[in-house]
Amino acid sequence: MEAILSRNFNISNAWKLSVAEERGAYQTAKKVLTSSKPEEVLAAVMASNLRGLGGAGFPTGKKWSFLPKNNPKPVYLVINADEGEPGTCKDRYILERDPHQMIEGIIISAFAINSHKAYVYIRGEYVRPYENLQAAVDEAYTKGYLGKNALGSGYAIDLVVHRGAGAYICGEETALLNSLEGGRGLPRLKPPFPAIVGLFGCPTIINNVETVACVPHIMKNGAEWFAALGIPGCGGTHLFSISGHVEKPGVYELPMGVSLKDIIYKNAGGILGGRQLKAVIPGGISAKILTAAEVDVKMDYDSLKNAGTMLGSAGIMVMDETTCMVKMLYYATKFFAHESCGQCSPCREGTGWAHKIVTRIYSGHGKIEDLDELLRIARNMERRTICVFADAAAWPILSYIGKFRTEFEQFITQGKAALLEPAGAH
Amino acid sequence: MTALPTADSRFRGNDTLSALDHEAQKIVAKYDEKRAAVLPLLHLAQDTIGYVTPEAMEWTAKWSEVPVVHVREVVTFYSMYHQKPVGKHHIRFCTGTSCVLRGCESQLNYLKKKLKIENGDVTPDGKFSLEEAECLCNCEGAPMMQVDKDYHVDLTEKKTDEILDGLK
Numbered sequence: 001m002e003a004i005l006s007r008n009f010n011i012s013n014a015w016k017l018s019v020a021e022e023r024g025a026y027q028t029a030k031k032v033l034t035s036s037k038p039e040e041v042l043a044a045v046m047a048s049n050l051r052g053l054g055g056a057g058f059p060t061g062k063k064w065s066f067l068p069k070n071n072p073k074p075v076y077l078v079i080n081a082d083e084g085e086p087g088t089c090k091d092r093y094i095l096e097r098d099p100h101q102m103i104e105g106i107i108i109s110a111f112a113i114n115s116h117k118a119y120v121y122i123r124g125e126y127v128r129p130y131e132n133l134q135a136a137v138d139e140a141y142t143k144g145y146l147g148k149n150a151l152g153s154g155y156a157i158d159l160v161v162h163r164g165a166g167a168y169i170c171g172e173e174t175a176l177l178n179s180l181e182g183g184r185g186l187p188r189l190k191p192p193f194p195a196i197v198g199l200f201g202c203p204t205i206i207n208n209v210e211t212v213a214c215v216p217h218i219m220k221n222g223a224e225w226f227a228a229l230g231i232p233g234c235g236g237t238h239l240f241s242i243s244g245h246v247e248k249p250g251v252y253e254l255p256m257g258v259s260l261k262d263i264i265y266k267n268a269g270g271i272l273g274g275r276q277l278k279a280v281i282p283g284g285i286s287a288k289i290l291t292a293a294e295v296d297v298k299m300d301y302d303s304l305k306n307a308g309t310m311l312g313s314a315g316i317m318v319m320d321e322t323t324c325m326v327k328m329l330y331y332a333t334k335f336f337a338h339e340s341c342g343q344c345s346p347c348r349e350g351t352g353w354a355h356k357i358v359t360r361i362y363s364g365h366g367k368i369e370d371l372d373e374l375l376r377i378a379r380n381m382e383r384r385t386i387c388v389f390a391d392a393a394a395w396p397i398l399s400y401i402g403k404f405r406t407e408f409e410q411f412i413t414q415g416k417a418a419l420l421e422p423a424g425a426h
Numbered sequence: 427m428t429a430l431p432t433a434d435s436r437f438r439g440n441d442t443l444s445a446l447d448h449e450a451q452k453i454v455a456k457y458d459e460k461r462a463a464v465l466p467l468l469h470l471a472q473d474t475i476g477y478v479t480p481e482a483m484e485w486t487a488k489w490s491e492v493p494v495v496h497v498r499e500v501v502t503f504y505s506m507y508h509q510k511p512v513g514k515h516h517i518r519f520c521t522g523t524s525c526v527l528r529g530c531e532s533q534l535n536y537l538k539k540k541l542k543i544e545n546g547d548v549t550p551d552g553k554f555s556l557e558e559a560e561c562l563c564n565c566e567g568a569p570m571m572q573v574d575k576d577y578h579v580d581l582t583e584k585k586t587d588e589i590l591d592g593l594k
Contacts, residue, residue, distance in 0.1 A: 074458070086522040086561035117458065124469070124506045125518065125562055127575040160456045165465055166505035168560060182464030182490055184503040200459050243524035243565035250566045285523055285561075315565065317523055331526050335560050341503075 004217055004229075004237055005210065006253040008098040015132040017139040020100035026145055028220040029107045033153035036219075041112035045215065047223035049235030054080055054171075054208030055284065055313045057234075057301040064113050066195035067203050075115040076204040078180065079106060079212055081122040081133075082164050082171040085284035086335060087315030090239035090251050091209040095122065096129035098213075099136035105212035107150055107157055108219055113205055116156045120209075121176050124165045134161050168339040172387050173206040175341065186343045187387035210239055230256035234300050238314055245272040245320035257300040264295065264318055276321040279403075283312025285332055286392030288399035309399075325404040326411045329396060330355075330362040336393035347390035350381040354397055366412040371401055443485045446470055450489045463490045464500055468507055477508040505559075513548045513555030515593050518572040522561030530569035533581045534558070537571075540586070554590070 008014035008023055017025070032041060046061030067075060079102070083091040094102050106118050122130050137159055140146045150157045162180055164170050170179045174188035177199050198204020214236055218226045227235040234256045240263055243249040247269030254263065260282060264270065271277050277292040282299065288309040290297070297307045304311045319328065337355035342348045354377050357370050378394035385391075401408055449470060454463045467489055471482035478501050487494040501507045519534050538544060541554050548555040564570045567579025571586075578589050 083563045084561060085563075087524055087565050088561075089563045089565045092563060123563075124504070125559075125572060128577070131575075162462075163466065163469060164504075165469070165500075165507055167503065179465065180462060181459065182461040182492065182500070183496070184499055200462075241565060243568055244527040249524075249568070281523070317527065317565070319527060323527065328523065328526070331521065331523055335522070338560055 001237070001253070001255065003253055005101070005213055005239055006093070006251070008101065009093050009251075014098050015096065015100070015136055017100060017136065017143065020098070020136075025100040026104055026107075026140075026151065028216045029104045029145070030151045030153070032108050032219050033111055033151050033155055038112045038114060041108060041215075041219065044218055044223040045112065048214075048218045048226040049230065049233055050211065050214050050218060050226065051234050051301065052208055053210040053214070053238060053314075055085065055286075055311075057311060060207065060211055063195065063207075064109075064205055066193065067113055067205065068196060071203055073202040074117060075113055076199045076202055077106065077110045077113060077115040077118040078173075078176065078199060078204055078206045079118065079120040079209055080171060080173060080176060080206055081120050081126075081209045082176060083126070083209070083313075084123055084168040084171050085286065085313040085315055087241060087243060087281060087284045087317040088313040089241045089243070090314070092126060092129055093239065093251055094209050094213050095126065096132050099133040100140070101216065102133075102209055102213045103136060103140055103146070103159065105215040106159060107145070108215050109205075109207065109212050110157050111153075111155055115205070116158065118157065118159045119180060119199070120159065120161045121170070121180055122161060122163055123170075124163050130161065130163055137161055167341075168335075169341045169387075169389060172389065175387070176206065177204065184341070186341050187389070189386055231298075231300055233302070238299070240267075240299065240314045240316060242268045242316040242318065244316075244318040245275070245323070246270065246318045247272055254299075257298045257303065260290075260295050260297050260299050260316070263299065263316060268318070271318065271320050273320075277318065278321045278323050279319045279325070281315075281317040281319075283310050284315040285317075285335060286310075286395060287312045288395045289403060291403050324411075325400050325407050326358070326362050329400045330358050332396040332400070333358045333393075336389075336396075340389065340393070344385035344390065346381045346384045347393065350377050350390065351393050353377055354393070358397075361408070361412060364415060368409060368412055370412070371405065371408055375401060442475060443471065443481060446474060446485075447489075450485075454489055460489070460491045461496075464492065464497060465504075468497070468501065472507060477511050505557075511548070511552070514553050515574055515590075516555050516557065518557050518559035518562060520560075520562045520564070520568070520570050520572075521558050522563075522565065522568075524561070524565035525568040525570060528568035530581075533569045533583070533586065536583045537586055537590075540590070553593075 013019045050060045051057045110118050148156045167185045169175045170185040172187045175185040179185040194204045230236050237253050240252050252267045280290045301311050333355040337351040340347050340351045378397040381390040381394045453466045454460050467486040472478050483497045487497045545558045564577050569581045570579040
């Protein structure tokens with residue numbers, strides 16, 4: 001398959017404007033801003049079947065169409081570069097290695113939604129990606145690609161890069177808005193949705209880094225071309241992050257709907273050390289786990305939903321036969337207990353309580369009743385809070401215990417010695 | 427009566443902050459509302475002073491035109507703001523799922539033994555501090571850690587030695 005989003009990842013210094021321009025950067029944006037109408041861009045993005053690649057998979061064109069008509073307020077475009085979902089490392093490649101691809105996407109997208117101001121919210125720990133991105137933005141301003149007369153089109157676009165400060169929840173779009181407004185990252189109640197009341201109370205579209213990077217390719221090669229790369233209802237390619245017990249962990253650009261088995265055994269070179277597969281998390285820590293028997297599944301939003309899990313951020317984490325599921329649940333609950341924003345009681349109390357119980361089990365003092373207690377806590381967190389963080393925190397508990405209950409029971413009744421750090425494990 | 431030492435006595439003084447006023451003005455001007463400058467102002471103050479002092483919170487509040495208590499809320503919410511000095515080199519050691527799968531526990535234990543510190547501590551000479559971090563999203567290079575600005579991947583004990591011993 002021809003590389004599209006990843007075509008510049010291995011070109012040295014592609015984050016510099018001169019190199020990016022040699023590779024065709026900004027030509028599409030220039031053409032669109034000088035000869036297309038915003039409605040034409042919207043129509044193309046709609047027809048391309050581009051879906052939000054940050055995790056939710058919402059159709060991008062549809063999201064854009066929710067903006068109010070005849071609105072007197074400014075419209076903001078906010079790019080979610082707060083990559084933080086454990087197992088996901090794809091946006092970092094665009095931000096660090098090919099930021100001009102994203103900036104070009106921002107210019108076209110802002111034009112399409114009649115926005116003159118865009119913010120990129122990048123996670124605070126991504127210092128080197130931030131430096132490259134900021135340098136790219138500065139170069140784009142110097143050349144007049146951004147600013148009052150973007151690309152000589154007469155259309156004004158300002159772009160501000162905003163660094164986060166270490167909070168997973170800020171990847172949730174309304175928490176991100178509160179953080180961008182200078183506050184704690186607490187998710188907002190919806191409705192109103194950000195398209196109506198977003199940043200500074202104005203209509204706002206929030207798109208993921210990879211999503212917006214697709215837009216120049218759609219405008220260059222056509223919506224039909226993009227739609228045909230994927231599967232019906234879900235166009236294009238996707239950057240799949242794969243890590244854990246595989247021979248070749250990495251970020252692979254593959255068509256939507258590719259087989260999970262193929263990614264593991266073909267692209268990533270199979271299970272580390274020739275060991276047997278035990279389980280896979282297909283879409284970041286929030287996605288429900290799949291057993292080895294369940295990996296014959298296509299990687300797209302609908303197929304994974306039908307398999308009882310989700311594509312999420314397409315962060316695939318592979319676990320081999322030596323993996324201790326109690327240990328993995330210990331680290332998963334630690335993560336959610338640490339990152340809960342504390343706003344809603346079921347989540348604030350539930351994540352902490354669940355982590356305490358799992359810690360007790362992991363330290364060898366668990367009771368059999370703890371398992372049902374954990375499931376009960378998890379079910380009481382689902383769908384009872386402002387945002388989906390609590391659901392995401394519940395799913396590892398429900399799926400690890402649900403699918404590996406015998407192992408949990410053995411761990412509790414026979415002691416942890418048999419299962420912890422088995423021979424050959426890392 | 428001798429005055430008790432306050433945070434001020436460790437603080438490099440308000441001169442440091444006033445030297446940042448020009449930069450602060452530029453940051454505030456980038457945003458549609460001044461309050462949005464809270465995070466970048468705190469980053470700037472911390473990068474300059476080493477941590478967020480009470481004075482830095484007041485300075486941030488002044489420039490972003492929000493109450494100091496609001497700035498304090500922000501500082502305590504985010505993991506990257508430090509309210510006390512950290513080491514000259516701050517280490518964020520990833521304990522995310524992928525890193526656990528690729529053996530981060532033994533690498534982390536090695537690092538702790540090497541530096542003789544635990545999570546949240548600073549070495550007595552002030553050179554290193556350690557923070558066990560949630561996923562830093564370099565999962566393809568697990569196990570990994572961040573030292574100051576840089577990510578270091580595929581860690582082994584030898585590699586950790588090389589990285590840390592090479593720092594001044």
